[in-house]
Amino acid sequence: MARSVLVTGGNRGIGLAIARAFLAQGDKVAVTHRGSGSPEAGLLGVTCDVTDGDSVAAAFKEIEAAHGPVEVLVANAGITDDTLLLRMSEEQFSRVLDTNLTGAFRVAKVAARGMLRMRRGRLVFVSSVVGMLGSPGQANYAASKAGLIGFARSLARELGSRGITANVVAPGFVATDMTDQLSDERKQEILGQVPLARYAQPEEVASAVTFLASEQAAYVTGAVLPVDGGLGMGH
Numbered sequence: 305m306a307r308s309v310l311v312t313g314g315n316r317g318i319g320l321a322i323a324r325a326f327l328a329q330g331d332k333v334a335v336t337h338r339g340s341g342s343p344e345a346g347l348l349g350v351t352c353d354v355t356d357g358d359s360v361a362a363a364f365k366e367i368e369a370a371h372g373p374v375e376v377l378v379a380n381a382g383i384t385d386d387t388l389l390l391r392m393s394e395e396q397f398s399r400v401l402d403t404n405l406t407g408a409f410r411v412a413k414v415a416a417r418g419m420l421r422m423r424r425g426r427l428v429f430v431s432s433v434v435g436m437l438g439s440p441g442q443a444n445y446a447a448s449k450a451g452l453i454g455f456a457r458s459l460a461r462e463l464g465s466r467g468i469t470a471n472v473v474a475p476g477f478v479a480t481d482m483t484d485q486l487s488d489e490r491k492q493e494i495l496g497q498v499p500l501a502r503y504a505q506p507e508e509v510a511s512a513v514t515f516l517a518s519e520q521a522a523y524v525t526g527a528v529l530p531v532d533g534g535l536g537m538g539h
């Protein structure tokens with residue numbers, strides 16, 4: 305049966321690959337954007353800024369009217385704002401937390417309400433290997449991504465008895481606009497630490513997400529699934 309799927313930040317990068325993977329399975333897929341519109345035919349583009357609760361509420365209304373209650377939520381929207389601790393302003397720290405972590409809280413809270421009524425649902429949070437390993441210059445980002453793990457695991461405990469799972473995908477380095485910003489020197493340094501010696505393609509992250517949202521993963525909850533070419537092994 306076609307499910308109602310929402311991918312935040314599904315207008316580009318990893319989110320778009322995730323949205324396409326659900327669409328290819330025959331699901332009804334909505335993606336959020338902040339002004340770019342629907343990325344392509346077949347995907348329902350809804351305007352939504354995850355830092356704004358009213359915007360999140362309006363997006364869910366629009367999606368529910370078109371596709372029914374959200375059964376699969378992929379909290380993927382995220383930003384970086386890198387700098388070393390002593391140069392990092394409180395605004396830079398808070399903005400990244402507000403988007404990556406509190407943003408996931410805002411969407412998960414609305415989605416969970418509908419899922420509790422249906423007594424089924426899948427919550428998937430896009431974290432990062434950096435949340436577990438840490439990364440110089442990314443204290444804000446790493447804190448937000450580590451926070452998602454505690455958040456997801458708490459939801460796994462709160463909502464599990466109602467047939468709702470909450471899991472995390474932790475990608476390593478994926479070829480997108482986000483990693484394009486890194487210097488060539490930093491890219492080489494990273495690749496030297498990845499056992500598979502390459503970046504991930506966004507589609508490889510999408511496969512992990514669709515698995516966690518699938519019937520085959522019905523007994524998987526509170527898990528952190530790395531898609532990092534082995535970079536984070538041991539965490």
Ligand code: NDP
Binds near residue numbers: 316353
């Ligand atoms: P991109 O920079 O390519 O895309 C980021 C997405 O997040 C865009 O769709 C953007 O929307 C959306 N977004 C940002 N801020 C907001 C907001 N306030 N409200 C709603 N949407 C917002 O990033 P990636 O595709 O690379 O990353 C996607 C996720 O994967 C992020 O959570 C990132 O942290 C994570 N990740 C990425 C890795 C990588 O190597 N690329 C590695 C590990 C994790 P808009 O187009 O409107 O700006």
